[in-house]
Amino acid sequence: MKIAVLRETKAGESRVAASPETVKKFVALGADVAIETGAGDGANFADDAFAQAGARIAPTFVEAISGADMVLGVRAPGAADIGRFARGQRIAAIVSPHAGGQILDAAAKAGVDLFAMDLMPRITRAQSMDVLSSQSNLAGYKAVIDAAAYYGRAIPMMMTAAGTIAPAKAFVMGAGVAGLQAIATARRLGAVVSATDVRWAAKEQVESLGASFVTVDEEAMKNAETAGGYAKEMSADFQQRQTEFVGKHIARQNIVVTTALIPGRPAPRLVSEDMVRSMAPGSVIVDLAVEQGGNVAHSRAGEVIDVGGVIIIGFENVPGRLATDASSLYAKNLFNFVSAFIDAETKELAIDWNDEIIKGVGLTRAGEIVHPNFAPAQDDPAPGEPAPIDQAPVDQADGAPGNSSPSGSME
Numbered sequence: 001m002k003i004a005v006l007r008e009t010k011a012g013e014s015r016v017a018a019s020p021e022t023v024k025k026f027v028a029l030g031a032d033v034a035i036e037t038g039a040g041d042g043a044n045f046a047d048d049a050f051a052q053a054g055a056r057i058a059p060t061f062v063e064a065i066s067g068a069d070m071v072l073g074v075r076a077p078g079a080a081d082i083g084r085f086a087r088g089q090r091i092a093a094i095v096s097p098h099a100g101g102q103i104l105d106a107a108a109k110a111g112v113d114l115f116a117m118d119l120m121p122r123i124t125r126a127q128s129m130d131v132l133s134s135q136s137n138l139a140g141y142k143a144v145i146d147a148a149a150y151y152g153r154a155i156p157m158m159m160t161a162a163g164t165i166a167p168a169k170a171f172v173m174g175a176g177v178a179g180l181q182a183i184a185t186a187r188r189l190g191a192v193v194s195a196t197d198v199r200w201a202a203k204e205q206v207e208s209l210g211a212s213f214v215t216v217d218e219e220a221m222k223n224a225e226t227a228g229g230y231a232k233e234m235s236a237d238f239q240q241r242q243t244e245f246v247g248k249h250i251a252r253q254n255i256v257v258t259t260a261l262i263p264g265r266p267a268p269r270l271v272s273e274d275m276v277r278s279m280a281p282g283s284v285i286v287d288l289a290v291e292q293g294g295n296v297a298h299s300r301a302g303e304v305i306d307v308g309g310v311i312i313i314g315f316e317n318v319p320g321r322l323a324t325d326a327s328s329l330y331a332k333n334l335f336n337f338v339s340a341f342i343d344a345e346t347k348e349l350a351i352d353w354n355d356e357i358i359k360g361v362g363l364t365r366a367g368e369i370v371h372p373n374f375a376p377a378q379d380d381p382a383p384g385e386p387a388p389i390d391q392a393p394v395d396q397a398d399g400a401p402g403n404s405s406p407s408g409s410m411e
Helices: 020-028 047-052 061-065 102-110 124-129 131-150 177-188 202-208 218-222 236-250 273-278 318-339 356-361
Strands: 002-005 032-036 056-058 070-075 090-094 113-116 158-160 163-165 169-173 192-196 255-258 284-287 304-307 310-313 362-365
Touching: 002 061, 020 032, 020 047, 020 318, 032 047, 032 061, 047 056, 070 318, 090 318, 102 113, 102 362, 113 356, 124 318, 124 356, 131 177, 131 255, 131 284, 131 310, 131 318, 169 177, 169 236, 177 192, 177 202, 177 255, 192 236, 236 273, 273 304, 273 310, 356 362
Parallel strands: 002 032, 002 070, 032 056, 070 090, 090 113, 169 192, 169 255, 255 284, 284 310
Antiparallel strands: 113 362, 158 163, 304 310
């Protein structure tokens, strides 16, 4: 069995899909591991470190994937590169299939089996494979660290002979994995922290971290969660009242972190321009949803801007700003996924397409798009027309149902 790890080509992507630790583990299972040269440079994993762990360093993309049973990447290869794979090869990466069907069409045409790690089902067996949780944990932490770097004042309360410095007030919008980690980090820095979420279950989690939970209508929230722990979209009346309530709360904050995403749709707008301008000069807002359109008015992907003295941070690929740790966690997610389908006797990869995990992440197989949310409708009258996508329920905070701790215990 051969495992190949690619060098990322997307601009700004510093992570890598393997670490020396996971290479050792794959080799111990009997796998031949090929690493495309330079793949780990952005994460400070040198080729020599991979070689010492037992990997073979492949000088080119083609040599890395040649004969590979499973190819690992952080981002899925582009549609053009997919065509360079042999039929029957398998790729596991973050695919973002909701963003468009071009990659799925290319994979199906090439006969490649494509697995989306970002569609990992939220079941107990798959917790150690959950890339959204591992990466969102780091994003929540880094968001607060970035906010502290741009906030021109002290975060904790300080008592000195010259007087007392009041603690900063931080507000986290969305209490999924990223949000909970942001809360925990802001608390550790000494801020007075509050948070909100549309899921009632989040209240207990927020308060367990020492933050206060704010909402306009607790009774409405108690009915706003599915049996699976995901958030449902709230009524227009609730949204209006919550917006007004949150607007008044934001005006009193020094730091705001937003984390709300909806799979397959643009990020919901949570902070309006009026809310931004209501904050005191020197305040900081971090928009973790900026790559999907942003939760905050005026936020721009990849930029830090000043709106009336309020700093809005819109860094892209926030986990990649902690590339070594992000890569280590992501590599473990991938190892846990792949190793679960290695036959103990033959040491070969044995994908069970009836397995619940494979059903959740498998997008293409043997030349067809097989995932039920993305497969073309059988009665589609227009051959070139995109198939409808089943919209996932609204889910505050990085797509996580809030059943994991901010300390990374899902890893």
